[in-house]
Amino acid sequence: MSGNDNNVSEKKKNMRYRLFISVMVLILGGLSVTAYLETREEQAKEQAREPAEIRVDNDPLGALTEEGNPTSYADTLDTVRPAVVTVFSTKVVEEQMRRHPFADDPFFRRFFGLPEEGERGQPRYRRQHGLGSGVIVSRDGYILTNNHVIEGADEVRVSLGDRREFEAEIVGSDPKTDIAVLKIDEDELPRVTLADSDNIRVGDIVFALGNPLNVGQTVTMGIVSATGRTTIGLLGEDSYENFIQTDAAINQGNSGGPLVDAKGRVIGINTAILSARTGGNIGIGFAIPVNMAANVMQSLITYGEVARGFLGVSIQDLTPDLAEEFGIEPGEGALIAEVLPDNPGARAGLQQGDVIVEVNGRPIQSASGLRLMISQTPPGTTVEMVYYRDGERREVAVELGHLDGRTAEADPARPGDDELLEGIKVSEINDEIRDDFNLSERVNGLIVIESDSASRYAESFRVGTVITEINQRPVTSLDEAREALRTGRNVFLVHQQGVFRYLTVTLD
Numbered sequence: 480m481s482g483n484d485n486n487v488s489e490k491k492k493n494m495r496y497r498l499f500i501s502v503m504v505l506i507l508g509g510l511s512v513t514a515y516l517e518t519r520e521e522q523a524k525e526q527a528r529e530p531a532e533i534r535v536d537n538d539p540l541g542a543l544t545e546e547g548n549p550t551s552y553a554d555t556l557d558t559v560r561p562a563v564v565t566v567f568s569t570k571v572v573e574e575q576m577r578r579h580p581f582a583d584d585p586f587f588r589r590f591f592g593l594p595e596e597g598e599r600g601q602p603r604y605r606r607q608h609g610l611g612s613g614v615i616v617s618r619d620g621y622i623l624t625n626n627h628v629i630e631g632a633d634e635v636r637v638s639l640g641d642r643r644e645f646e647a648e649i650v651g652s653d654p655k656t657d658i659a660v661l662k663i664d665e666d667e668l669p670r671v672t673l674a675d676s677d678n679i680r681v682g683d684i685v686f687a688l689g690n691p692l693n694v695g696q697t698v699t700m701g702i703v704s705a706t707g708r709t710t711i712g713l714l715g716e717d718s719y720e721n722f723i724q725t726d727a728a729i730n731q732g733n734s735g736g737p738l739v740d741a742k743g744r745v746i747g748i749n750t751a752i753l754s755a756r757t758g759g760n761i762g763i764g765f766a767i768p769v770n771m772a773a774n775v776m777q778s779l780i781t782y783g784e785v786a787r788g789f790l791g792v793s794i795q796d797l798t799p800d801l802a803e804e805f806g807i808e809p810g811e812g813a814l815i816a817e818v819l820p821d822n823p824g825a826r827a828g829l830q831q832g833d834v835i836v837e838v839n840g841r842p843i844q845s846a847s848g849l850r851l852m853i854s855q856t857p858p859g860t861t862v863e864m865v866y867y868r869d870g871e872r873r874e875v876a877v878e879l880g881h882l883d884g885r886t887a888e889a890d891p892a893r894p895g896d897d898e899l900l901e902g903i904k905v906s907e908i909n910d911e912i913r914d915d916f917n918l919s920e921r922v923n924g925l926i927v928i929e930s931d932s933a934s935r936y937a938e939s940f941r942v943g944t945v946i947t948e949i950n951q952r953p954v955t956s957l958d959e960a961r962e963a964l965r966t967g968r969n970v971f972l973v974h975q976q977g978v979f980r981y982l983t984v985t986l987d
Contacts (some may be wrong), residue, residue, distance in 0.1 A: 540551045555743040556686060556698055561640050561669035562616075562719040563736060565690040566624050566647070566661070568609040568632035569705050612689030612736030613637065613661060615670050615747060616773075620645075621780070622661040623772055624735030625750055629659050637663055640696060649777030655718045656767060657750055658775040659735075671737060673742035676768035679703055679723065687727040687764070689736025701727030701762075708765060709847040721851050722765035723747045729764035738766040748772045774855045788856040788879035791822025792829060793978045794846040800983040804970050805834050806870040812836040813849040816972070817979030820921065827877040830868065831972060831979065832951060837865035853879065899960050900984070902934025903927060905946065907956060916943055922974050924954055925946060939982050940973075947979070948972035 514904075611628030615621070622637065629635050635647040645663040652659035683703045691697055708722040725738060728750050738747035747766030754761055778785045793811045802809045814836040818825045835843055839862050843849045856862060858881040865874050899905045905925040906912065912926055926948035930937045940946075946954060949963035950970055964986060971982045 489965065494555050499586050505885045532687045549741070552686070552700075552741065555741065556688075556739070558743045559671055559686075559688060559737065559739050559745075560696060560698070562614055562671045563688045563696060563954075564615060564622060564887060565638040565639065565693075565696075565732075566611040566613045566622075566628050566735060566796065567636040568611070568629050569634040569636075570607050570609075570632045578740075587645045593894070610690070610693050610732045611734045612732065612749070613737075614688075614737040614748070615668050615673045616673065616745075616776070618666065618670055620663040620665050620668055621650070621736075622647065622663065623748055623776060624659050624661060626654050626657045626659045629661070630654070634663060637661065639668075646703045649960075651783055652839065653775050653779065653785045655714065655785070656771060656775050657714055657718075658748065658772050658779075660776050660779045669703050671739075671745045672743070674740055674742070676723070676746045676747045676770045679706060679740070679746050684741045685725055685727055685746065687725065687733060687736065687766075688727050688739060689729075689749060691728075691730035691731035691732040693732055697733075699728035701725050704763075706856060707848070709845070710853070711753075711765065713765065719771070719851055719854055721768055721771060721847075722750070723768055725764050725766060726762040727764060728760045728762075729766075730760050745769050764859050771851075771855060786858055786867040787882035788860060789822070789882040790824045790853050790861075790877065790879060791819045792824040793817040793819075793980070794849055795833075795980050797834065798983065800968055801970065801981055804968065804983070805832070805867065807834050807836070807867060810844055811842070812867070813843050813846040814981060816981055823877050823880045827864075827875050829866070829875065829877070831948075832868065832981075834867045836867060837863055839879060854882065858882075897957055899925065899957060899964075900934070900940065900986075902931030903936050903940045904929035905957065905960070908945070917973075924974070925957065925960055936984065939984065941975075943975070945974040946971055947974060 504544070595602055609628060609632065610639045611624060613622045613624035616623055629649055629652065632649070635649060636644055637647045638644045645665060647661040647663050650660040650662050656722060679701050681886060685698045685701055685703055687701070689697065702725065703723060704726050705724040708724050709720050711720055711722060713722075714720055722809050723746065724736065727738070729752050733749045734751070736749045737745040738749055740746050747768045748769065749764065751765045752760055753763040753765075772787050775785055793816045795816050797805065797807055797812055797814050799809050799810070802811070805814065815831055815833045815835065817822070818829050818831060836851055837843060838849065838852050841852065845854070853862075856879055858879055861876050861878045863874065863876055865872065867873070897904060904927070906928045908918065908923060912918070913920075916926065918926075922945050925944045927940050927942050927944040927946070929943050930940055944959065948954065948971070949960055950965065951972075952959070952963040954960040954963055969986060971980055971984060973978060
């Protein structure tokens with residue numbers, strides 16, 4: 480056999496071998512696939528079990544558990560929601576026209592048709608729309624909301640939850656408390672119940688209702704985070720702040736809506752929030768206590784203005800040092816820094832240095848608390864006051880006057896020819912000094928004429944400060960002042976920026 484025949488024979492053997500191998504692979508592969516499919520089928524059969532027996536309760540959520548704990552406040556809020564309204568305000572504002580870049584060139588003024596120098600074109604106006612909330616408090620249509628919701632409005636419309644709309648009359652408003660009262664001409668309206676906001680406590684559950692961002696009536700839930708927030712500064716100078724703080728979400732459009740307790744009673748009027756740059760809610764919202772809001776509302780309805788009581792004294796908080804000096808527990812009372820002559824306080828016999836701790840049986844814990852209480856008492860009302868003088872507890876009845884726009888609280892403190900204190904030179908007051916510093920005849924004592932900025936007393940005793948008493952002793956000369964000073968804590972009665980107030984100074 481030739482070599483070629485051998486090669487051909489080898490090739491045939493190899494082809495048969497590869498064919499055999501391929502057939503075996505197909506057979507074995509088929510068997511594997513069949514086995515795999517059978518296995519999957521068996522697994523599927525094992526997994527096809529009966530459905531799980533889950534428990535479903537389609538009954539409406541009850542108001543209380545069997546133990547008496549609330550599971551839903553829907554029934555409670557159903558009594559409030561119909562009385563919550565949306566307030567739409569409209570006012571006409573003049574548009575600010577941008578000055579043309581070529582307005583100073585006569586040629587370009589003529590080219591662009593701009594008014595000649597000294598001439599004005601016709602002003603352009605547009606309608607500006609505002610959105611807020613409110614709450615109906617009487618069946619004949621009185622509505623509480625915020626002053627800033629309707630301030631400057633030419634038209635006000637109110638939309639109820641049942642989609643009825645009414646033109647609303649602005650009965651009155653009070654920027655100092657941010658309260659406004661509206662009236663719609665309709666009878667038998669849904670109304671809310673008011674609670675005593677003096678009784679609320681930190682931790683009470685509350686709900687904020689309103690129409691945030693015009694998405695429709697919305698309810699949010701939180702707690703009372705704090706009460707008596709009097710120094711937030713949201714309403715401006717000479718305002719009357721006494722906010723309830725809550726973490727219930729309040730957003731733009733919620734202003735004027737009610738803050739409601741777990742019994743469905745209104746405890747406040749939602750007013751403002753502290754927010755990040757986005758302007759959204761971060762859990763720090765404020766509401767006006769409903770006691771204050773109702774007081775302002777009744778005054779606006781009855782008198783057309785807010786008639787506030789007036790005591791005729793300047794007051795300040797008691798620092799721990801002042802409290803110890805006057806024998807009062809820290810956190811109690813308001814210290815009288817000045818009694819204005821021929822005013823209710825003076826006629827009742829109140830004096831500088833008296834500490835008022837109670838009015839009509841209600842404790843006074845701060846100057847702002849006394850100011851609020853007096854402001855919410857109608858003029859002509861006689862109030863019973865408890866105060867301390869020289870450590871002795873006394874009582875007096877005071878008939879309040881009318882505030883007439885004056886405030887009854889001292890301005891905040893502002894950080895006196897020889898030195899009385901290190902770096903502080905004072906002088907007796909003569910006619911020339913009285914004229915130079917525009918001092919009234921009722922202000923007597925020593926006046927600060929030089930205050931070294933390096934002195935540790937410079938912040939308290941600026942030039943123009945009048946020292947009238949030291950440790951409750953009147954001083955009109957440097958010798959009297961030095962004699963009244965003592966080592967340790969000293970209490971100064973000073974006249975600054977037109978008001979009297981007490982300062983404490985510790986000497987080594």
